[in-house]
Amino acid sequence: MRTCMKPQTFLLASALLCTLLGLGYPLSCEVCTGSGLTCSGNVQTCDPDQDSCVVTVAETSRKGHWSVNTYKGCMKSSACRSDFLSITMDPENYAVSNTRCCQGDACNRDPVPAPQNNRTENGLQCPTCIAHFKETCSSTQQVPCVGKESRCAAFTGKVQTGIIFATQGCATENACHTKPGTLVPSASRIYTITRANCPSDTQPSGKAK
Numbered sequence: 001m002r003t004c005m006k007p008q009t010f011l012l013a014s015a016l017l018c019t020l021l022g023l024g025y026p027l028s029c030e031v032c033t034g035s036g037l038t039c040s041g042n043v044q045t046c047d048p049d050q051d052s053c054v055v056t057v058a059e060t061s062r063k064g065h066w067s068v069n070t071y072k073g074c075m076k077s078s079a080c081r082s083d084f085l086s087i088t089m090d091p092e093n094y095a096v097s098n099t100r101c102c103q104g105d106a107c108n109r110d111p112v113p114a115p116q117n118n119r120t121e122n123g124l125q126c127p128t129c130i131a132h133f134k135e136t137c138s139s140t141q142q143v144p145c146v147g148k149e150s151r152c153a154a155f156t157g158k159v160q161t162g163i164i165f166a167t168q169g170c171a172t173e174n175a176c177h178t179k180p181g182t183l184v185p186s187a188s189r190i191y192t193i194t195r196a197n198c199p200s201d202t203q204p205s206g207k208a209k
């Protein structure tokens with residue numbers, strides 16, 4: 001048998017090829033959740049289909065309980081968007097977050113800046129509702145939008161425990177295109193948004209654009 005390469009050379013060549021093609025050699029990311037503007041945890045190997053590391057910092061108010069929380073972990077790039085997000089259901093229930101996605105081992109170590117939490121009303125209003133164990137909710141009330149929130153949005157999501165919820169309120173434009181799987185860490189739980197849309201029949205009233 002003719003060997004054209006030494007085994008070591010062959011292994012090295014395969015490793016290079018795999019790296020170039022993005023195959024095998026799974027990504028590793030720092031994984032943690034915690035209160036505050038950053039958290040630290042172990043660097044863990046991601047599932048093969050998780051090709052991004054994520055760090056997200058969220059300032060949330062849930063039933064008036066305000067908190068800042070950080071989540072770091074592995075994600076699919078298709079569910080990860082580096083962006084600022086602002087969602088308001090009512091003055092006691094809202095979330096603002098900053099997210100950064102990156103590709104590279106432990107690239108999510110560095111914190112992201114705290115999201116700007118501008119609660120100044122901007123003159124727009126949207127229908128609002130919150131319901132658990134449901135995929136949709138209907139609204140009888142309006143909420144004033146704040147800061148950069150320019151759209152009325154409806155979300156379906158789930159809490160870690162698997163409990164689904166539906167909500168409507170004001171949101172930044174990018175929330176209308178929220179990728180399924182977007183995470184919003186809150187005090188004792190992490191919310192996953194599984195569906196988002198901005199129905200055109202419920203666009204903000206007020207000094208509309």
Ligand SMILES: *[C@@H]1O[C@H](CO)[C@@H](O)[C@H](O)[C@H]1NC(C)=O
Nearest residue numbers: 118119120121122146147148
């Ligand atoms: C906060 O939001 C209001 C309403 O949209 C806006 O007029 C104001 O400039 C914002 N403040 C900052 C610091 O961005």
